[in-house]
Each structure stands twice: as structure tokens, then as C-alpha cells.
Amino acid sequence: MRRRREMTIDEASGATRERRRLRERRGVRQFVANRAAVVSVCFLLALVLLAFLAPLVATHDPDEQNLLNKFQSPSAEHWLGADLYGRDLFSRLVYSSRVTLLAMLQGLAVASSLGITLGLIAGYAGGVADALLSRVSDAIMALPPMILALAIAGILGAGLTNAMIAIGVVLAPPQFRLARGAAQSVASETYIEACRAIGCSPGRILWRHVLPNISSPLLIQTTFAAGVIVIAEASLSFLGLGVQPPQSSWGVMLRAAFDSIYQAPWMVLAPTVMISLTILALSTFGDGLRDSLEGRGRTRSKRRRERVESAARSSV
Amino acid sequence: MIAYAARRLLSAVPLLFFLSLFVFLLFELMPADAAVISAGENATPEQIEQVRENLGLNEPLWSRYFDWAGGLLHGDLGTSLFSSQSVTSTILERLPVTASLALVSMVLVVLIGLPLGVMAARHPNSWLDRGLSSFASLCMSVPPFVLGLLLAVAFGILLPWFPPTGYTSVADGGISGWLSSLVLPAIAVAAVPIAELARQTRGSFLDVLGADHVRATRAKGMPEGSVVLKHGAKNAAVPIVTVLGLQVNRILGGSVTVEFVFALPGFGALAVRSVVQQDLPMVLGIVAVSAVIVVVVNILTDLSYGLLNPRMRR
Amino acid sequence: MSPLLVANGLHKSYPQGRSLWGRARPAQSVVRDVSFHVDRGETLGIVGETGAGKSTVGRMVLRLVEADSGHVSFDGTDLSTLSPASLRRMRQRMTMIFQDPFNSLDPRMTLRAAVREPLTLHTSLGGAEKEARVRELLERVGMRQDHLDRYPREFSGGQLQRIAIARALAADPDFIVCDEPVAALDLSIQAQVLNLLLDLQQERGLSYLFISHDLSLVRFLAHRVAVMSQGVIVEQGTPEEVFTDPKHPYTRALVSAIPTPRPTRVSRWPAGFPAPGPSRPATERRSR
Numbered sequence: 001m002r003r004r005r006e007m008t009i010d011e012a013s014g015a016t017r018e019r020r021r022l023r024e025r026r027g028v029r030q031f032v033a034n035r036a037a038v039v040s041v042c043f044l045l046a047l048v049l050l051a052f053l054a055p056l057v058a059t060h061d062p063d064e065q066n067l068l069n070k071f072q073s074p075s076a077e078h079w080l081g082a083d084l085y086g087r088d089l090f091s092r093l094v095y096s097s098r099v100t101l102l103a104m105l106q107g108l109a110v111a112s113s114l115g116i117t118l119g120l121i122a123g124y125a126g127g128v129a130d131a132l133l134s135r136v137s138d139a140i141m142a143l144p145p146m147i148l149a150l151a152i153a154g155i156l157g158a159g160l161t162n163a164m165i166a167i168g169v170v171l172a173p174p175q176f177r178l179a180r181g182a183a184q185s186v187a188s189e190t191y192i193e194a195c196r197a198i199g200c201s202p203g204r205i206l207w208r209h210v211l212p213n214i215s216s217p218l219l220i221q222t223t224f225a226a227g228v229i230v231i232a233e234a235s236l237s238f239l240g241l242g243v244q245p246p247q248s249s250w251g252v253m254l255r256a257a258f259d260s261i262y263q264a265p266w267m268v269l270a271p272t273v274m275i276s277l278t279i280l281a282l283s284t285f286g287d288g289l290r291d292s293l294e295g296r297g298r299t300r301s302k303r304r305r306e307r308v309e310s311a312a313r314s315s316v
Numbered sequence: 317m318i319a320y321a322a323r324r325l326l327s328a329v330p331l332l333f334f335l336s337l338f339v340f341l342l343f344e345l346m347p348a349d350a351a352v353i354s355a356g357e358n359a360t361p362e363q364i365e366q367v368r369e370n371l372g373l374n375e376p377l378w379s380r381y382f383d384w385a386g387g388l389l390h391g392d393l394g395t396s397l398f399s400s401q402s403v404t405s406t407i408l409e410r411l412p413v414t415a416s417l418a419l420v421s422m423v424l425v426v427l428i429g430l431p432l433g434v435m436a437a438r439h440p441n442s443w444l445d446r447g448l449s450s451f452a453s454l455c456m457s458v459p460p461f462v463l464g465l466l467l468a469v470a471f472g473i474l475l476p477w478f479p480p481t482g483y484t485s486v487a488d489g490g491i492s493g494w495l496s497s498l499v500l501p502a503i504a505v506a507a508v509p510i511a512e513l514a515r516q517t518r519g520s521f522l523d524v525l526g527a528d529h530v531r532a533t534r535a536k537g538m539p540e541g542s543v544v545l546k547h548g549a550k551n552a553a554v555p556i557v558t559v560l561g562l563q564v565n566r567i568l569g570g571s572v573t574v575e576f577v578f579a580l581p582g583f584g585a586l587a588v589r590s591v592v593q594q595d596l597p598m599v600l601g602i603v604a605v606s607a608v609i610v611v612v613v614n615i616l617t618d619l620s621y622g623l624l625n626p627r628m629r630r
Numbered sequence: 631m632s633p634l635l636v637a638n639g640l641h642k643s644y645p646q647g648r649s650l651w652g653r654a655r656p657a658q659s660v661v662r663d664v665s666f667h668v669d670r671g672e673t674l675g676i677v678g679e680t681g682a683g684k685s686t687v688g689r690m691v692l693r694l695v696e697a698d699s700g701h702v703s704f705d706g707t708d709l710s711t712l713s714p715a716s717l718r719r720m721r722q723r724m725t726m727i728f729q730d731p732f733n734s735l736d737p738r739m740t741l742r743a744a745v746r747e748p749l750t751l752h753t754s755l756g757g758a759e760k761e762a763r764v765r766e767l768l769e770r771v772g773m774r775q776d777h778l779d780r781y782p783r784e785f786s787g788g789q790l791q792r793i794a795i796a797r798a799l800a801a802d803p804d805f806i807v808c809d810e811p812v813a814a815l816d817l818s819i820q821a822q823v824l825n826l827l828l829d830l831q832q833e834r835g836l837s838y839l840f841i842s843h844d845l846s847l848v849r850f851l852a853h854r855v856a857v858m859s860q861g862v863i864v865e866q867g868t869p870e871e872v873f874t875d876p877k878h879p880y881t882r883a884l885v886s887a888i889p890t891p892r893p894t895r896v897s898r899w900p901a902g903f904p905a906p907g908p909s910r911p912a913t914e915r916r917s918r
Binding site: 135136138139140142143144145146147148150151152153154155156157231234235238239240241254257258261262265268272275276277279280283284 | 331334335338339342343346347348453454456457458459461462465466468469473474480565566568569570572573576577584587588590591592594596599602603606607610611614
Binding site for chain 1: 692694714715718719720721722725726728730733734735736737738739747748751752794797798800801
């Protein structure tokens with residue numbers, strides 16, 4: 001008798017379960033249906049592939065100089081032309097994608113390890129630690145990001161890693177605020193109290209229970225941060241504070257183009273296209289992620305707030 | 317309103333204090349040593365020690381902070397390590413250029429961004445709306461200095477309509493000379509803010525125009541144009557002002573690279589030069605001044621909320 | 631034999647925030663001078679209206695909420711003297727089951743991981759042994775093997791509460807605080823979960839602190855009953871004593887308000903005590 005009743009209840013919950021599965025699949029479908037987002041993912045994947053296969057794709061040694069080819073216009077031999085030293089611009093462009101990926105990894109690593117770790121601690125622990133860390137985060141956010149990044153990078157000394165430490169520090173506060181807010185709201189959930197009741201340590205609760213539950217907003221935020229890093233790397237390298245020549249990056253290539261702007265103005269184009277496409281792909285990907293992960297149940301005022309926030313977030 | 321303004325101003329005091337402390341400590345933590353930089357590359361350890369003593373670097377940390385912060389209150393930011401010029405006067409010399417750039421950019425942002433946004437909102441999902449939205453995404457994907465390079469090549473070199481480099485003050489070249497030296501850099505700096513403002517304006521207007529009370533006035537028979545102006549504009553203003561306030565921050569950041577591209581002798585170019593030279597007092601002063609500018613702009617933004625919407629004066 | 635758990639003079643008040651001038655408002659006290667004990671293998675029921683402070687008492691007993699004053703000793707150990715680490719170790723022996731089953735399991739953890747976690751925390755079992763324990767526990771509470779890799783959102787309330795029970799039992803505790811464990815469930819499921827709790831008590835000699843607003847439920851389950859109102863225990867005794875011969879006017883009113891098949895005259899509600907209204911509805915299931 002008891003068994004029987006159980007079955008019908010199980011069946012009933014089976015129906016809602018099926019509905020829930022469908023809803024989840026809808027998240028994936030929604031993303032796939034967003035053609036722009038899919039195209040941007042493909043572009044980003046191609047970029048990663050390009051970075052790994054750079055030696056196969058490049059037609060020349062990117063650092064090989066040949067003064068006979070100085071400022072040669074695009075041709076069958078040099079698809080994108082050659083620079084002041086006669087180096088092949090196409091090959092330099094290809095190898096530069098490696099630097100961009102490395103920059104993204106370094107910058108995101110600094111920003112996330114600082115921002116997320118401290119944010120989780122501040123949000124969960126509260127008290128003095130929270131007050132102090134929040135002040136520091138507010139202070140960083142009150143400074144114009146580009147000027148602060150420039151100052152930190154410059155004083156640490158030129159170089160990609162230093163530049164990315166600087167930009168990581170500047171990008172940490174948004175991650176901090178997100179993680180802190182999320183940790184605060186998750187910390188009041190019953191399941192976190194239940195974890196304390198079975199004897200989880202605060203570290204375990206933060207790492208195993210809070211972090212996985214805030215991973216979607218963090219992922220979205222990280223995608224947008226990656227776009228800012230591309231801009232920052234290009235800007236700092238352009239100013240001579242990031243990647244150092246002869247190593248090549250898109251920012252370094254723009255600087256070379258700038259230095260010979262009267263002799264070979266077309267040199268500006270290729271790195272511009274790559275930088276812009278990468279940033280466009282990252283922001284489109286981020287929008288697509290946000291729509292599919294958080295698209296449900298957003299109110300108008302929440303959307304409005306998000307717009308203002310995303311305007312604040314992407315500023316460098 | 318006056319009480320609200322006073323409260324808002326007072327609340328900036330602790331922030332500024334904390335900011336000054338934070339910035340000072342940040343530079344203190346940096347591996348760069350002002351004495352070594354100032355003494356030059358071939359200095360002996362004794363010379364470096366002498367410079368250190370002269371710069372007052374042997375004083376304890378807190379006393380140096382209070383010296384610096386006290387000077388900050390009086391507008392004295394110390395002396396450059398290289399030119400023996402006062403940091404304050406150097407910055408003041410450069411600010412008019414950046415202010416001009418910011419002014420022209422802001423005018424462009426408001427004159428282009430707002431109408432585009434309103435137009436898109438009045439015909440949502442039309443080809444115009446979609447075209448504008450794609451254009452905005454594109455604008456946001458080109459960093460300001462990259463756009464600056466493109467503009468310099470296109471309209472400074474290939475089509476020599478504007479000077480590709482240099483700054484002409486009003487005193488030297490009149491209004492037209494001044495303006496023509498700023499058009500290209502201002503477009504470069506303004507592109508992203510224009511896109512953002514248009515997007516925000518569109519969103520805010522769509523929200524407001526869809527609201528019940530606005531639909532009621534429309535049902536009453538008010539012409540669409542006055543619906544948009546009378547009801548839309550007022551209620552959509554707050555988020556628009558927010559985004560506008562944020563753009564000042566962005567223009568300041570964009571000016572760093574753009575001034576470098578167009579060889580404008582402004583605040584941003586000074587920042588780049590000082591950073592490359594590792595002129596610590598100068599960099600510290602630049603960061604402090606830009607922080608003050610941002611805080612002041614934020615206060616102005618908040619005060620304008622109070623004017624636009626009395627409920628915000630809490 | 632000494633009781634398993636003794637609570638002595640528990641107090642708790644919550645600050646009311648600050649007034650406009652930064653002066654602290656007087657704190658509102660939610661629990662005042664509450665003392666009781668729970669014997670081994672016994673169920674102590676705590677009844678009272680919503681807001682009487684029952685849940686706060688349950689949490690203070692486990693030190694999930696710190697008491698302002700008073701002591702709790704568990705098996706002779708004063709819990710308030712324990713360091714955070716030894717308190718965590720103590721949670722092997724004492725744990726809690728919550729009212730809202732939909733929110734008491736981590737939505738990102740599979741059923742297996744959820745039940746396994748206490749084993750990882752409190753035992754030194756190997757992977758295969760843990761797996762066997764998890765399966766055994768889940769079978770005991772009536773879940774199927776193929777449920778193991780599913781997430782909490784795929785289960786019904788009754789199933790979730792049984793999973794929560796399995797998780798609570800995993801580390802083999804002596805004492806469980808049950809905070810309205812069936813209030814959020816359908817009537818038909820309530821009996822199953824309650825029977826499971828009773829069966830487990832017999833098998834394992836568990837002690838329960840059973841918190842509920844439902845008098846008939848407490849009467850059915852508890853060996854002894856404490857009646858709470860406005861943060862104070864007004865009466866304690868066996869269910870027979872309390873329900874057939876209530877001493878305190880509040881208890882009397884409460885008992886007379888139990889719906890009966892043939893309602894007689896309703897006596898006047900005593901002044902100064904809140905009338906029992908509909909209990910707080912279970913937290914709405916969060917839509918994901």
C-alpha cells in the first residue's frame with residue numbers, strides 16, 4: 001500500500017523533473033540560437049588554435065629581418081606587407097595572438113585570484129576584514145583605470161607580466177564586488193547553514209559550496225574582463241610599457257605602424273582588425289552567456305541596472 | 317536640496333582621505349626607489365644616500381604621508397625628480413589641453429549619442445534600430461587609440477583635412493584652429509561613450525515609454541513628440557546622467573593614449589612621459605589629481621540626481 | 631545515567647539596528663532563560679506559535695547561533711568552551727534537519743556528493759567503503775540507486791527531506807535537532823517521513839529535539855513536551871500531562887484550539903498571549 005502511493009508521487013515529480021530538464025536544455029538552445037554568440041565562440045576558438053599552431057600558419061620567421069623588403073606593400077610573398085626592418089607582418093600578426101592569449105591568462109589570473117578569493121572571504125566573514133577590503137576596492141574603482149594601470153605598470157617596470165599585474169589589480173574590484181555580494185547572499189541560504197550543521201569548515205564552505213553556486217555570474221564577468229585586458233595589453237604595449245620589442249604583440253605592431261605612419265600608413269589596418277574582432281567576439285560571447293545563463297526572470301528594472309553596471313564595468 | 321548637497325559633499329571627505337592614503341601606500345609598496353632614479357644611472361652609493369637624505373626619504377612612513385597629504389591640501393604636490401619644476405604647476409599647465417579635449421568630446425557625446433538613442437527607441441526593432449545597435453557594438457570594440465590611429469591616417473594623412481598631430485591653443489590659432497586640432501582626437505575619445513550613451517538612452521526611453529502612465533497620456537491623445545519629450549525625457553534622465561558621469565572617467569582614461577597618438581601636450585601625455593621616466597612624485601600627483609576629478613564628477617552626478625528626482629534626496 | 635544534552639538558562643536577543651542618531655535601539659529578546667534536558671534515546675518536543683523562539687533555541691543548542699548567555703552541555707562537554715575546530719568535530723555527534731527541504735541541500739551537489747560529505751569530514755573511510763555507506767544509507771531512507779548522480783532540483787520535497795535525513799545520519803550522530811521537518815511537506819508525505827524518523831530512532835537509539843507548531847504531531851512523537859511562548863518555556867511535561875491537564879493558561883488555550891471532530895464551545899483566549907494563527911508557510915520553492 002505504502003509502496004504504491006510512493007510510485008504516484010515519484011511519477012508526479014518525474015513530470016516536473018522533465019519540465020526542468022527542458023528548461024535547462026533551453027539555456028543551451030538559447031545560446032546556440034544566438035547566431036552572433038556562436039560565431040564569436042568560433043572566432044575565439046580559431047584564435048586559440050592560431051596561437052597554438054602559429055609556427056605552421058606563419059609564412060616566415062616573425063623576427064627575420066630583411067632590409068630589402070623595408071615597408072613593402074602587401075604582396076604574394078608578404079601577405080600583409082613588411083615593416084621597417086623588412087619583417088613579415090602576417091607572421092608577426094599570427095605570433096602576436098600568442099601574446100594576447102598569454103596576456104589574458106595572466107591578467108585574469110591576477111584579477112580573479114585577488115578579486116574572487118578576497119571577495120568570498122569578505123562576503124562570508126563580514127566585519128573588519130570586509131570593511132577594510134571594501135574600502136580598498138572602492139578606492140581602486142574611484143581611480144580612472146587606465147591611469148592607475150599605467151602608473152602601476154610603469155613603476156613596476158616595462159614588460160608584459162608587470163603590465164598584466166597592473167591590469168589585474170585594476171580589474172580585481174569588479175570581481176571582488178561580485179564575489180562578495182554573491183557570498184553574502186549565498187551565506188544566508190539554508191543549505192550553507194546545513195553545511196555548518198554537519199561540521200564543514202568555513203574554507204570548505206566557501207570553496208566547495210559558495211563558489212560553485214556563484215560560478216555563472218563570475219564566468220560572465222570574466223568574459224567581459226577578458227575584453228578589457230585585450231584593450232589594456234594593446235594600449236600599454238603601444239605606449240611601450242607592455243610587451244617589449246622585438247617580441248611582437250598587436251599593441252607593439254600598432255606602435256611600429258604609428259612610428260612609420262607617414263611611410264606606410266596601411267600597417268595600421270591588420271592589428272586593428274584583429275584587436276577589434278577579438279574584443280567584439282568577447283563582448284558578444286559575454287552577452288550570449290548572460291542571456292542564456294541569467295536570461296530567465298529578469299525584470300525591467302534589473303535589466304536597466306545591468307546596463308548601467310556593464311557600462312561601468314567595461315571602462316578602461 | 318542644500319542639506320542633500322552638503323551631506324553628499326561631506327561624504328566625499330572620508331573617501332578622499334582613504335584614497336590619498338591608499339595611493340600613497342601603493343606607491344610606497346612599489347619596487348621603484350626615488351633616490352636611485354633621481355641620482356641617475358652612474359651615481360655612487362654615497363650619492364644615492366645623499367639624494368635620499370635630501371628628498372626626505374629617511375623620514376618614517378607616516379611623517380612622509382602627512383607631509384605629502386598636507387601639501388595636497390594646499391595644492392602642493394612636491395617637485396619632479398627630473399625638471400625640478402613643481403608637480404602642481406606642471407599639471408596645471410597641461411590641464412587646459414585635456415579639458416579642451418574632454419569638452420569637445422562631451423559635446424560630441426551628447427549631440428550624437430542622445431539623438432541616436434531616442435531615434436532607436438522610437439522605432440524599436442526597425443532597420444534603423446538594428447543598424448544603430450550593430451554600429452554601437454562596433455564602436456565599443458575599437459579601443460580609442462586605435463580609432464585615433466585610423467582617423468589620423470584617414471583624415472590627417474591620406475585626406476589632409478585636419479592636422480594629424482599637435483595642439484593649437486585658442487590664443488595661437490583662434491577658435492577654428494583650436495577646434496580643428498581637436499576634432500580627430502575628440503572623435504577617437506568620444507566613440508565608445510557615444511555608443512554607450514545611445515544604448516543607455518534607447519533602453520531608458522523604451523522602459524519609460526512602455527510604462528503605464530505614459531501609455532495613458534498617449535491614449536489621452538497627446539502627440540507622440542510631446543509624449544517623448546515631456547514624459548520620456550524627464551524619467552529617462554537619471555540613468556542617462558549616470559552613464560554620462562561614467563564617461564568622464566572614460567574620457568580621462570582614453571586621453572592617455574589618444575593624446576600620445578596626436579601629440580597633444582595634455583594631462584595624459586604627461587602621465588605617459590612621467591611613467592616612462594619613473595618620475596614618482598609626478599605620477600603620484602597625476603593619480604591624485606585624476607582621483608579628485610573623478611570624485612568631483614561623481615558628486616556632481618549625484619547632485620544632478622537630486623535635481624532631476626526629488627525622491628533621491630535622501 | 632546523566633542526560634545526553636542539558637541546556638541551561640539560554641538567552642538570545644537581536645539588536646534592532648540604530649536610531650537616526652546612531653544610538654542603538656534596545657535589543658529585542660527572542661529567547662529568555664530557557665532550560666531543558668534531553669535523555670538518551672528520547673524525543674523532546676518543543677511546541678509554540680510562530681515566532682516563539684523555537685528555531686532559535688534549536689540553533690543555539692548546536693551553536694549554529696551563539697547564545698548571549700547560558701550553557702549547553704552535550705554528553706558532559708560544555709559546548710561554549712569548544713574551539714571552532716573541536717566544535718566541528720563535535721558535529722559528528724549532533725546535527726540538524728531543516729524545515730525547508732528545497733533549500734537545505736546544495737543545488738550544485740549530486741545526491742552522492744551530499745551524503746558523502748559528512749563521511750569525508752568525520753571518518754577515515756576509503757573511497758569504496760564510503761560508496762558502500764552512501765548506498766546503504768540511501769537505501770535505508772528509501773531512495774533508489776539510480777538517484778545517486780542526480781541533483782536536488784530533480785527531487786520532490788519528501789524525497790529531499792529523506793536525503794537530508796540520510797546526510798544527517800551519515801556520520802552516525804547521537805542527537806538530531808529536527809526543526810519543523812515536515813511542515814513544508816504534503817500531508818501524505820508527512821507520515822512517511824515521520825515514520826522514518828521514528829524507525830531510525832528505534833534502530834540507532836537516537837535522541838531528537840523535535841520542534842513543531844503542530845500539537846498533534848508532537849503528541850504523537852515526543853516522550854516529553856516543552857511549550858514555548860514569546861521566548862519562554864511556559865510548561866514542560868509528558869504529553870499526557872501537558873495535553874490532558876494543561877497547567878498554564880497559554881497551554882490550555884493552545885490545547886483547546888486543536889481541531890476536534892465535534893467542536894464544542896471555544897474558550898476565551900488568555901490575554902497577553904498571541905493567538906495561534908496559520909503557521910508561517912514553508913518558504914516558497916525558489917525558481918531557478
